[in-house]
Amino acid sequence: MxxxxxxxxxxxxxxxxxxxxxxxxxxxxxxxxxxxxxxxxxxxxxxxxxxxxxxxxxxxxxxxxxxxxxxxxxxxxxxxxxxxxxxxxxxxxxxxxxxxxxxxxxxxxxxxxxxxxxxxxxxxxxxxxxxxxxGRLPERREGERLVVGDLELDTTTRTVTRAGRDIDLSDTEFRLLRLLMRHARTVLPKAEILQQVWEYDFAGQANIVELYISYVRKKIEADMPRMIHTVRGAGYVLRPAVVQEDPTGSAG
The missing domain is CATH 3.40.50.2300 (Response regulator)
Known part of the structure; x- marks a missing residue:
């Protein structure tokens, strides 16, 4: 106590x-x-x-x-x-x-x-x-704001939104998504994700990366186009979602 x-x-x-x-x-x-x-x-x-x-x-x-x-x-x-x-x-x-x-x-x-x-x-x-x-810096700098497509993450308010919809993430999920967004369009190996998010050396712990990738996917891709992609044998990459064109030509 x-x-x-x-x-x-x-x-x-x-x-x-x-x-x-x-x-x-x-x-x-x-x-x-x-x-x-x-x-x-x-x-x-x-x-x-x-x-x-x-x-x-x-x-x-x-x-x-x-x-x-x-x-x-x-x-x-x-x-x-x-x-x-x-x-x-x-x-x-x-x-x-x-x-x-x-x-x-x-x-x-x-x-x-x-x-x-x-x-x-x-x-x-x-x-x-x-x-x-x-504390000697003239003023504390604003937190980081990351935007990839319609996905936004703000480190100051620790908020995540997609297409204006709030997404609730755990601390680990937030760190994982922030890493992917910081390196958007770049394939990140599991070993690097593990080290950056969990501070572990790569020693058979890749399953925890896969598990948390699935958690984040479910939250940011619920009923929406995919953003996190698996590159077999290489790792994971986050990209802006591909917007499907309406075959009727309607803008609505």
Whole structure:
């Protein structure tokens, strides 16, 4: 009972989405990615500065994590930061730097709006700092609104409608549909869906994907043209429904 009360009293972390992680592979970046996704935050990863710049512009990133440790940093980090800041002037960043980093090195990376951590990275501490950095943005950005054909999903209100009809989805169904809509017209393998929605490694768990695809289909396709298609041996794809023409030529 005490633990439940303590949990209820704990303030919730609220982190802007998406978050771009500009870093090579490391235990810290892998764990941070997992923990952010568990908070329903969209995470984007870039192993190079040029890739990070493209993602920041395309996805409207305002929150960045960059690994500036000597053994981990991407080779073109400084150039990438300059380009990203030019494209995203409201961006705030959390930098990971070596414990022995000189002041000049840290100040070259950080602006007054940014934050940094030195030495060994504590992921729980990184999450708290990202929560605080989110509050430094000029205003909290509007949630994501996705539209595919007559299907609409709004992450701010957590609502889904099709042709104006409200559709009630569970949290897992909502995450699954959001993933499909974000990548509309693209075939997503079961392994990727499993990892993105459930955070599982692909290990014989494909049946849960099939089960939830069937749940979502029943809700968004009830008495309406199909939108979610199975691509045998490849995965699933969501496309705008094909409107059947009236053979009589009537518009009504």
């Amino acid at each position: 005490e633990s439940a009360e303590a949990s209820a009293a704990q303030p919730l972390l609220r982190i802007s989405s998406p978050v771009l992680i500009l870093a090579g592979p490391s235990p810290a970046s892998n764990e941070l990615t997992r923990r952010l996704r568990a908070l329903d935050v969209k995470v984007l990863s870039a192993p190079s500065g040029s890739a990070g710049l493209g993602i920041a512009e395309e996805e409207g990133v305002n929150l960045l994590v960059a690994d500036g440790r000597t053994s981990r940093r991407v080779s073109d980090l400084q150039e990438a930061l300059s380009g990203i800041r030019s494209a995203r002037p409201d961006l705030v960043a959390l930098f990971w730097v070596d414990a022995e980093a000189e002041d000049a090195e840290v100040l070259q990376l950080c602006t007054s709006a940014d934050d940094h951590m030195t030495g060994t990275v504590g992921v729980a501490e990184a999450l708290r700092r990202l929560h605080l950095l989110s």
